[in-house]
Amino acid sequence: MLNDVLGPSLDVLFCGINPGLMSEATGRHFARPGNRFWPALHLSGFTPRLLAPAEQHLLPSYGLGITNIVPRASAKAAELTREELAAGGAALAAKVSELSPKVLAVLGVSAYRTAFARPKARIGPQDELVGGARVWVLPNPSGLNAHWTLATIAAELGRLRASL
Template sequence: MIDDVLGPSIEVLFCGINPGLMSEATGHHFARPGNRFWPALHLSGFTPRLLAPAEQHLLPSYGLGITNVVARPSAKASELTREELIEGGARLAGLVASVRPRALAVLGISAYRTAFARPKARIGLQPEPVGGVPVWALPNPSGLNAHWNLAGIAAELRLLREHIGWPSRTS
């Protein structure tokens, strides 16, 4: 299990599907070298520089946090059961209601569809909130997701940042 990255004032809570084996081994979210989360986070303007997974503790100072739908690590998200995703969705809704970020960003459209029983959901702002908070379904940044490249993932994150009215932190 990998700990959530939270702080007293989280504006955007990023939510992965579940930890990969590298994340489990290191204790850092999105730790596999081919994962595009950290580069996309920077390119989208959420962070002033590219952070390494080991610097995840800095995220709350930027108003950002990270959690996962499912806590159980696996080599691939496809190893998770439907029941695990649904149970994780309920846990996530409770966490979001407690933390009250300005937005929840779920990084994995298929996991989002299953966890929240929204089979027709598309990438972007969703019509229904989760835990009383607006939710964005975003592409999974895993290197295994060949449908999206880094530029596309960063562009979707940028749309979220702009929608909530955050100025870019990149110089």
């Protein structure tokens, strides 16, 4: 199981869908080389330099953390069941309530829709709270999500950062 990256007083708790196989094997979030999370995080101004997955432990010093909706690793998020996503959403809400980040940033609109029964959710800020935190849905940074470019993912992260 991939451990969360957490710290006190988080501004943003980033939430992936579930760990990929490489992340599970290495113990590092967004570990696959084609994943755009780390470059987008830097380009959006959340980090002063490009961090490598091996440097994920530095995130709390920037007020950032990482978790996942579903803890089970898979090759593709499409392998997850609706039940797993719904159970993960409930567990995530409890975790967010305990951690009290300013914003929960979910990286994947389809997973968010299923996990929180919000079928019409779109990328961007959401009207509802999860665990008492504001919610911002972001594009999935996986290389499999090809219709979102690094530049457009970074721009969405930049919109989130500007809202803090």
